[in-house]
Amino acid sequence: MSLSETTLSYIETIKGFMDPEEGRALHDMALSVLSDFPYALSVEIGSYCGKSTIYIGDAVRQRSGLLVSVDHHYGSEENQPGEAYFDPDLADAETGGMSSLVVFRRTIRGANLEDVVVPVVAPSRMASQVVNGDIGFLFIDGGHSMPAALDDYRLWATRVMTGGVLAIHDVFPNPEDGGRPPYEIYKLAMASGLFEELKGVKSLRFLRRL
Numbered sequence: 001m002s003l004s005e006t007t008l009s010y011i012e013t014i015k016g017f018m019d020p021e022e023g024r025a026l027h028d029m030a031l032s033v034l035s036d037f038p039y040a041l042s043v044e045i046g047s048y049c050g051k052s053t054i055y056i057g058d059a060v061r062q063r064s065g066l067l068v069s070v071d072h073h074y075g076s077e078e079n080q081p082g083e084a085y086f087d088p089d090l091a092d093a094e095t096g097g098m099s100s101l102v103v104f105r106r107t108i109r110g111a112n113l114e115d116v117v118v119p120v121v122a123p124s125r126m127a128s129q130v131v132n133g134d135i136g137f138l139f140i141d142g143g144h145s146m147p148a149a150l151d152d153y154r155l156w157a158t159r160v161m162t163g164g165v166l167a168i169h170d171v172f173p174n175p176e177d178g179g180r181p182p183y184e185i186y187k188l189a190m191a192s193g194l195f196e197e198l199k200g201v202k203s204l205r206f207l208r209r210l
């Protein structure tokens with residue numbers, strides 16, 4: 001079932017970096033791949049305030065699955081005070097940085113997804129050591145530094161099961177449109193021989209594991 005009007009208007013109220021067209025594509029792709037693999041895990045790297053989590057979570061709920069959403073919730077470089085994507089509402093006086101954790105929980109609760117989404121509050125690398133099982137749908141939208149993006153690719157993307165789908169956000173072939181690392185890992189995935197491209201929606205790329 002496609003996203004309800006109620007869910008779509010709730011999503012509009014959530015802070016974040018997920019374009020509606022890309023979000024719908026994420027939802028529809030998760031719904032479709034999980035119909036083939038009902039027991040496979042879905043994983044999202046980069047929860048922030050939970051916007052993409054609702055798009056994917058809605059599909060995962062329909063397939064009676066679980067969605068592991070990984071984020072240390074301290075924000076990426078560009079989300080820190082003084083940087084371009086800092087949101088003062090998320091300022092954390094205790095650390096002098098930011099935290100999206102409280103808002104993320106509120107989002108998931110408000111979307112009635114607390115029995116679908118398993119928040120993992122840890123860096124992607126640590127989380128990869130404790131989350132096991134075959135991954136049917138993986139969404140990479142975490143840190144945009146090269147080390148962070150490489151961790152996400154090497155530690156997670158390679159674990160997508162045959163027939164499963166890897167989605168990568170912020171893939172910008174033209175350097176003027178945005179940072180390199182997500183594009184670099186997209187290229188790595190394509191060069192690996194492990195994936196074939198299914199489709200692209202704006203900066204989102206969907207690859208199927210061979």
Ligand code: SAH
Binds near residue numbers: 053148
């Ligand atoms: N998917 C979100 C946006 C994610 S923004 C949406 O729909 O709005 C990227 C997120 O990745 C930030 O919240 C940041 O804290 C997280 N992040 C950055 N580096 C990370 C790392 N190494 N491990 C886990 N999370 C990381």
Ligand code: MG
Binds near residue numbers: 170
């Ligand atoms: Mg993104």
